[in-house]
Amino acid sequence: xxxxxxxxxxxxxxxxxxxxxxxxxxxxxxxxxxxxxxxxxxxxxxxxxxxxxxxxxxxxxxxxxxxxxxxxxxxxxxxxxxxxxxxxxxxxxxxxxxxxxxxxxxxxxxxxxxxxxxxxxxxxxxxxxxxxxxxxxxxxxxxxxxxxxxxxxxxxxxxxxxxxxxxxxxxxxxxxxxxxxxxxxxxxxxxxxxxxxxxxxxxxxxxxxxxxxxxxxxxxxxxxxxxxxxxxxxxxxxxxxxxxxxxxxxxxxxxxxxxxxxxxxxxxxxxxxxxxxxxxxxxxxxxxxxxxxxxxxxxxxxxxxxxxxxxxxxxxxxxxxxxxxxxxxxxxxxxxxxxxxxxxxxxxxxxxxxxxxxxxxxxxxxxxxxxxxxxxxxxxxxxxxxxxxxxxxxxxxxxxxxxxxxxxxxxxxxxxxxxxxxxxxxxxxxxxxxxxxxxxxxxxxxxxxxxxxxxxxxxxxxxxxxxxxxxxxxxxxxxxxxxxxxxxxxxxxxxxxxxxxxxxx
RNA sequence: GGCCGAUUCGUCUAUCGGUUAGGACGUAAGAUUCUCAAUCUUAAAAGAGGGGUUCGAUUCCCCUAUCGGCUACCA
Numbered sequence: 001x002x003x004x005x006x007x008x009x010x011x012x013x014x015x016x017x018x019x020x021x022x023x024x025x026x027x028x029x030x031x032x033x034x035x036x037x038x039x040x041x042x043x044x045x046x047x048x049x050x051x052x053x054x055x056x057x058x059x060x061x062x063x064x065x066x067x068x069x070x071x072x073x074x075x076x077x078x079x080x081x082x083x084x085x086x087x088x089x090x091x092x093x094x095x096x097x098x099x100x101x102x103x104x105x106x107x108x109x110x111x112x113x114x115x116x117x118x119x120x121x122x123x124x125x126x127x128x129x130x131x132x133x134x135x136x137x138x139x140x141x142x143x144x145x146x147x148x149x150x151x152x153x154x155x156x157x158x159x160x161x162x163x164x165x166x167x168x169x170x171x172x173x174x175x176x177x178x179x180x181x182x183x184x185x186x187x188x189x190x191x192x193x194x195x196x197x198x199x200x201x202x203x204x205x206x207x208x209x210x211x212x213x214x215x216x217x218x219x220x221x222x223x224x225x226x227x228x229x230x231x232x233x234x235x236x237x238x239x240x241x242x243x244x245x246x247x248x249x250x251x252x253x254x255x256x257x258x259x260x261x262x263x264x265x266x267x268x269x270x271x272x273x274x275x276x277x278x279x280x281x282x283x284x285x286x287x288x289x290x291x292x293x294x295x296x297x298x299x300x301x302x303x304x305x306x307x308x309x310x311x312x313x314x315x316x317x318x319x320x321x322x323x324x325x326x327x328x329x330x331x332x333x334x335x336x337x338x339x340x341x342x343x344x345x346x347x348x349x350x351x352x353x354x355x356x357x358x359x360x361x362x363x364x365x366x367x368x369x370x371x372x373x374x375x376x377x378x379x380x381x382x383x384x385x386x387x388x389x390x391x392x393x394x395x396x397x398x399x400x401x402x403x404x405x406x407x408x409x410x411x412x413x414x415x416x417x418x419x420x421x422x423x424x425x426x427x428x429x430x431x432x433x434x435x436x437x438x439x440x441x442x443x444x445x446x447x448x449x450x451x452x453x454x455x456x457x458x459x460x461x462x463x464x465x466x467x468x469x470x471x472x473x474x475x476x477x478x479x480x481x482x483x484x485x486x487x488x489x490x491x492x493x494x495x496x497x498x499x500x501x502x503x504x505x
Numbered sequence: 506g507g508c509c510g511a512u513u514c515g516u517c518u519a520u521c522g523g524u525u526a527g528g529a530c531g532u533a534a535g536a537u538u539c540u541c542a543a544u545c546u547u548a549a550a551a552g553a554g555g556g557g558u559u560c561g562a563u564u565c566c567c568c569u570a571u572c573g574g575c576u577a578c579c580a
Contacts, residue, residue, distance in 0.1 A: 013580045048579055113578065125507075127576085158578050176510070185508055185576090193578045201580050225509055225575040250511080251573070260573075306529095310518060314528045333518075335511045336573060343517065343530045349543095389543045400542095415540085451539090465539030477541035 006038025008216050009074075009209070010064075013045045013201075014056035017278035017287065018063050019263055020339070021220065021252040024304045028249060029218045030069045031305070031327035041212060042074030044085045045205070047198045054281055063275040067297045068320055081212040086204050093199040096207050096237070097159050097192045105236040106191060108147060109138035109160050127187045130165040151194075159192040161202075161233065169228035174216075174247040174329045181228040189229055202226065206233040209244055218247045218329070221336075222260075247329050250308050251336040261339050263287070271341040275300065294393030296355070299348040307337045317350055349392040357385040363394045371398060373405040382487055386479040400478075404487065407496050408474025415476045416504060419466040425501045427464055428471065430457075432494050441490050443482040450482070471500030 010026040012018055018026075033040040042064075044057055061076050073079025083089055100106035109128075111119075115137075120126045133140060138160070139147045151157065165184040173179055191203040199207070209217060227246055234243040252261040255269060266273035266287060277289035290300050302318055310333075311318065311326040318326065352360065361380040368375060375383070387400040411420075434453050438446055454464050466476050472484060472493060485493045 011580095015580070045580065051579065109578095111578095116578085127507095156578090160578095179509070181509065187576080190578050195578070200578070205580095220574090221510070222574055222580090228509095248510090253573075255516080258572085307517070312519080314519080316517095316529060333511095337518090338516060340516050340530065346530055353543095387542090390541080391543095419540095454539095462539055467539095469540060473540090475541090476539085479540095479542085481539060 004213070004215060006033060006036040006216060007041065007212065007214050008033045008038060008218060009041040009043050009212065009214050010071075011043040011045045011205070011208075012060050013048065013051075014053060014060065015048065015051040016053050016056055016263065016280075017274045017276070017289075018056075018060045019261070020273050020275070020290075020304065021261055023063065023067065023275055023300075024252065024307060025218065025220055025249060026064055026069055027067070027301060027304055028309070028327075028329075028332075031324050032216065032218060032329060033072075034324040035327045038215070039072040040070075041079070041081070041214070042071040042077060042084065043208060043212070044075045044087075045201065046085060046087045047201060047204050049087075049196050049198065059276065059278065066291055067275060067301055069301075086208065087198070089204070089208070090197055092211070093192065093204060093207055094197070097199065097203065100161070100191070100236060101159065103236075104162070106159050106161050107133075107139045108151070108157050109136060109188075109190075110142075110150060110155060110157050111136050111138070112156075128160065129163060129187045130184070133160075133162075133188060157194045158190045160188040161191050161229070161236070163188055163229075163232060169231055171224075171227040171231055171246060173224070173227070174245055175250075175332050176224075176248060176334060179224065179227070181225075183228070183232065186229055186232075189226075202229060202233065206230055206237070206239075210234070210237070210239050210242065213242075214244050216247065217244045218249065221248045221251050224248045247332070250333055252307060253336045253338045255339050255341060260336070265339075269341070271344075294395040295344075295348050296351045299344070299351040302351070303344045303347040307339070308333050317347075345392045352388065352391060352394070357381040357388060360384045360388060360394060360397075364397045367395060367398060368405070371402075371405070375405070379487070386483050386487070390479075403473045403478070404484075407492070407499065408472075410474065411470050411500065411504065412475035415466065415470055419463050419470060419476070420504050421463065424463070424467050425505050427459060428467060428497050428501050431464075431468060432497055435485075435490060435494055435497075438490070441486050441493075443480070443486045446485060447482040467500075468497070471497045 008029045010029050012022055030040055032038070042061070046052055057075065064071075071077045073081065074084040097106065101108070116128070126132065128136065135141075163183050163186050167183040168180050169183055171179045171181070189202055190200050192199045227248070231243065234240050253259065254261050254265055261273060263273060272288040272290050272293050274287055274289045275291060277292040278287045280287070291297075298319065301320060301323070305318065305323050306316065309327070309331055312331055358377065358381045361377055361384045364384060365375070365377065365380060368380070383401050383404050384397065387397065391397060391400060430453070431450070434450060438449060440446070451461075454461055465481060469476055469478070469481055472481075472488065478484065
C-alpha cells in the first residue's frame with residue numbers, strides 16, 4: 001500500500017457557536033495532522049437549511065484561530081478541492097445520487113413526513129427498511145411512469161439508501177477496534193431531499209471525504225452508530241479501497257452527571273462551554289466564552305487535549321508543539337470524560353505564571369482603563385508581579401490591585417476591631433516618622449528599619465503590621481507589605497496612614 | 506424498547522497477567538508568614554457486582570448492573 005498523505009477534516013455544521021466538545025475534536029484532528037505531516041481541511045456542513053444560523057461560520061473560524069488551530073485548506077483558507085461549503089456543492093451531490101439511483105443502490109420515496117409520522121404511531125417500532133419498504137410509496141413499489149410523472153409534477157421526494165439486510169458490517173475503528181453491526185438494524189437512510197436539493201449529512205459526508213481525499217475521519221462517538229452506514233455507502237460507490245480510517249472520540253460529559261455536555265450547561269453551571277462569547281442573532285441571548293472569561297488559548301488547548309488523551313507519562317503542562325509531537329490516537333481513552341472546570345482553572349493559573357509580568361500587564365491595561373485608571377506599563381508590570389501568583393485569570397487582577405489606584409475609603413471592620421487598639425494611632429504616628437526618615441522606600445531596606453523599630457519598642461508585630469496594612473490597603477490581605485509601599489511611594493503611604501489615624505483614632 | 510459503546514480515588518487519568526495500583530485537580534493538615542493567597546511537605550481517597558480462564562487477574566472471556574451514545578426529510 002502506498003502511503004498517501006494524511007488528510008483530515010473538521011466539518012462543523014453552522015447551526016450555532018462551536019462548543020467545547022467540537023473544539024476538542026478540531027484539536028485532535030489538528031494534532032493528528034501535524035504529527036503526521038498531513039493536511040487539515042475546514043469544511044462547512046450546511047446541508048440543513050432549516051437550522052442555519054448566520055454568523056456561526058465566522059465564529060467557528062475565529063474561535064479556532066484564537067486557539068491556534070490552523071487549517072491548510074477549506075472555507076476561508078482556499079485550496080484545490082473546493083468549494084468547501086456543502087451548500088455550494090449541490091451539483092456534485094446530485095451527480096452521485098443519480099449514480100446510486102442508476103445502479104439500484106438507492107430509490108426514490110414519496111412518503112410525506114406526515115405519512116411517516118402516522119406510520120410510526122400505528123407501528124411503534126416502525127423503521128423504513130427492507131421489511132417495510134415494499135409497503136411504502138416509492139420507486140420500488142410504484143410503476144416507473146407514475147414515479148416519473150410525480151417527479152415531473154414537482155411532487156417532493158427523498159432518495160433513500162437501499163440497505164441489504166442480514167449482513168454483518170465491520171467498522172474498523174482506531175480507538176475502539178472492530179465494531180460489528182448487522183445491516184438489518186439499519187434503516188434506509190434519507191440521502192437526499194428534493195425540497196431543497198440538498199443531500200443529508202451521510203451522503204455529503206461520504207462524497208466529500210472521498211473527493212477531498214480524506215484519509216482519517218476523527219469525530220465524536222455520537223457518529224459511531226452510523227459508521228456502518230458510511231461503510232456501506234463507500235461500498236455502494238465502489239470506494240471501499242480508499243475509504244478513510246475511522247477514529248471515534250469519547251464524548252465530553254456534563255460535570256454533574258447525566259448526558260453529554262450541552263450548550264445549556266455553561267450558564268447552568270457557571271462556566272463557559274464556548275471558546276468565544278456568542279451573541280445569538282435570533283434570541284439576542286449572550287453565552288459566555290473562554291476568551292472573554294480570561295482564559296489563555298494555550299491553557300484551553302492544553303486542558304482540552306488531556307480530556308480523553310494522555311501522553312503516557314505524568315506530564316500535564318504541554319505546549320501545542322509538545323502535544324503535536326506526543327499525540328497518538330491509540331492513546332485516546334474509550335470512555336467519556338466529565339468536564340472538570342476546576343482543573344481548567346488550574347491550567348490557566350499555570351499559563352498565567354508562565355507569561356511575563358509585562359505581558360500580563362498589557363492584557364490588564366484595558367480592564368484598568370475601564371475602571372478609569374491609567375498606569376505606565378512598567379509600573380503596572382511591577383504591580384502585576386506582586387500579585388500574579390495569586391490569580392488564575394487576568395480579570396481577577398482588579399480586585400487584587402485596586403488599592404494601588406484607589407486609597408481605601410473604609411477599613412474592614414473585623415480587622416479594625418482585632419488590630420487597631422487604643423494606642424495604635426500613636427504608634428502609627430511613630431511609623432510615619434520612621435518612614436520619613438528612611439533613606440529609601442526600597443522594600444528590603446524599609447522592612448529592615450520598620451521591623452527593627454517594632455522589635456526594639458517591643459510592639460506586637462502582628463498588630464502593628466496589620467494596622468499598617470489596614471491603613472494602606474483597607475483590609476488584611478495581599479502581597480508583602482513593603483513591596484506595596486515601595487510601589488506606592490513615601491508620600492502616598494504616609495498620607496494613607498494619616499487618613500487612617502484620623503478615621504480610626 | 507432495540508442496537509452500539511463504556512466502566513480504576515469525588516474528577517481527569519497511568520497500568521500493555523505478577524506494582525506498597527502511580528500522577529494531577531479538588532479536599533484536609535502542617536511548614537512559611539505582618540495578612541490573605543501562592544508555594545512546599547504530608548494525608549485521606551479507586552479496580553461496579555458475580556462467574557470463569559490462569560500458578561496468579563484491575564488487566565483476558567461471559568453474565569448482571571450502571572452510565573453514555575444512536576434510533577429524523579439534524580448534524
